[in-house]
Amino acid sequence: RPADFLKTSRWPRKHGEAEFASSPSSRRHDDGAAFFPVEARMLLSPLELFCAAAAVFCAGLVRGATGFGFSMICIVLLTLLLPPARIAPVIVLWEIAASAGHLPFVYKEADWKALRHLGLGVVLGTPPGAYCLASLPAAPMTIGINAVVLVLTAMLFFGFKLRQRPGRWGTCGVGALTGLINGASANGGPPVILFFLSGPSSAAVSRASLIAFFLFTDVLAALVYWGYGLMTVQVFLLAAVLLPCVALGIWLGARWFRHVDEARFRRVVLALLLLMALAGLAPAVLKLAG
Numbered sequence: 001r002p003a004d005f006l007k008t009s010r011w012p013r014k015h016g017e018a019e020f021a022s023s024p025s026s027r028r029h030d031d032g033a034a035f036f037p038v039e040a041r042m043l044l045s046p047l048e049l050f051c052a053a054a055a056v057f058c059a060g061l062v063r064g065a066t067g068f069g070f071s072m073i074c075i076v077l078l079t080l081l082l083p084p085a086r087i088a089p090v091i092v093l094w095e096i097a098a099s100a101g102h103l104p105f106v107y108k109e110a111d112w113k114a115l116r117h118l119g120l121g122v123v124l125g126t127p128p129g130a131y132c133l134a135s136l137p138a139a140p141m142t143i144g145i146n147a148v149v150l151v152l153t154a155m156l157f158f159g160f161k162l163r164q165r166p167g168r169w170g171t172c173g174v175g176a177l178t179g180l181i182n183g184a185s186a187n188g189g190p191p192v193i194l195f196f197l198s199g200p201s202s203a204a205v206s207r208a209s210l211i212a213f214f215l216f217t218d219v220l221a222a223l224v225y226w227g228y229g230l231m232t233v234q235v236f237l238l239a240a241v242l243l244p245c246v247a248l249g250i251w252l253g254a255r256w257f258r259h260v261d262e263a264r265f266r267r268v269v270l271a272l273l274l275l276m277a278l279a280g281l282a283p284a285v286l287k288l289a290g
Contacts, residue, residue, distance in 0.1 A: 044238070048081050052238075053245045056094070060249020063098060065256055067207035068193050068214075070246075071095060072149050075185050076277055079284075083138035084145060086235070088185055089225045092218045093239040094246050099215035102208075106215075109208030111201060115216075117168050118192060121175020122182070122217050129183020130224040142284035145185040150277040152190030157270040161198045171195075182217050183224060189214065 044052060055077040063070035071091050078087045099106075133141065166174065178191045192213055196206040225231050 044081060049241070052078060052081060053242055056242050057245045057249040060098075060246045061253040061256070064250035064253020066253075067210050068189055070098065071185075071189050071214075072153070075145055076149060076279070079138075079142050079145070080279075084141045084185055085133050085138070085230060088133060089222070089230045089232075089235045090239045090242075092222045092225065093236070094243065095214055095218040096222065097243060098246065098250055099211050099218065102211045103215075106208045106212045109204050110212040111196075111205055111209045112212075114165070114171055114195075115209060115213055117171035118175035118178070118195075118213060119216055121172040121177070122179035122220060124172075125176035125179025125181075126183040126217070126220050126224055129180040129185075130221065130228055130230075132184045133225075134228040134230060139284050139288045141184065143281060143288065145181075146277045146281040146284065148181055148185075149190060150274065150281065152194055153270055153274050153277060156190075156194055156197060157267065157274060160194065165199050166195075179217065179220075182221050 056074060059070045059073035059077075062068075062073060074091050074094075075084070075087060078091075081087075165171075174191050174195050178189075181191065182189075189210075193210065196209055199206075201209070222231065
């Protein structure tokens with residue numbers, strides 16, 4: 001039974017045992033208990049899996065076209081189906097797979113000086129974020145994640161620009177904030193996206209730097225999640241099942257990018273992110289209030 005799995009696994013007890021044990025998905029999984037161990041059963045029903053596949057395909061389109069936005073879209077949409085602690089490790093695995101294919105392009109174009117300082121901050125910020133993910137209840141985490149996405153996406157949407165690039169310690173601070181958010185939600189993108197897109201770097205350098213940065217942060221987050229026991233068999237199973245949808249979306253998005261107006265497309269994506277963050281906030285706030 002799911003409750004027995006929570007008692008014997010490395011999953012932190014604080015993270016809503018009663019919530020998972022009473023969820024519709026867990027009750028559906030009990031029907032197959034005679035055939036599959038709990039650890040190997042899917043987290044989602046077939047209908048939920050279809051919705052998740054559509055969500056990650058759309059997120060992949062955005063990632064392929066712009067080099068960012070995948071985690072923001074996934075965390076906002078998929079937390080409607082599962083708690084953040086079950087979604088964040090899956091997103092990290094998808095991001096690692098997506099970024100690895102861009103390494104030859106990234107090596108030539110990325111701003112490695114800025115990335116070194118950002119990386120130092122990420123190393124400091126990721127473990128506290130992962131601790132919050134493993135320890136805090138789902139509803140407050142969902143509210144916090146969507147609130148961060150809402151504020152930083154609004155800054156990008158309305159054209160916030162840095163007058164000058166922060167110095168070494170300011171850049172480390174951006175990295176620490178990114179690591180904190182990434183460890184807590186696999187969605188550390190907004191601060192570093194704001195850092196690169198509002199600065200003087202060209203679009204090609206910004207895109208390559210973001211891809212390199214996300215690869216580093218996601219590998220680090222995956223290691224920290226593993227240490228906290230969040231990388232379960234179910235996480236790897238869900239990541240593997242939906243990986244083809246991610247890959248197809250990224251491939252089509254990269255081809256589509258050649259034929260669209262980048263600035264207009266970016267504004268449309270950011271507008272959608274604002275709407276999705278609001279949509280994710282509403283049920284979490286209502287649940288916490290109720």
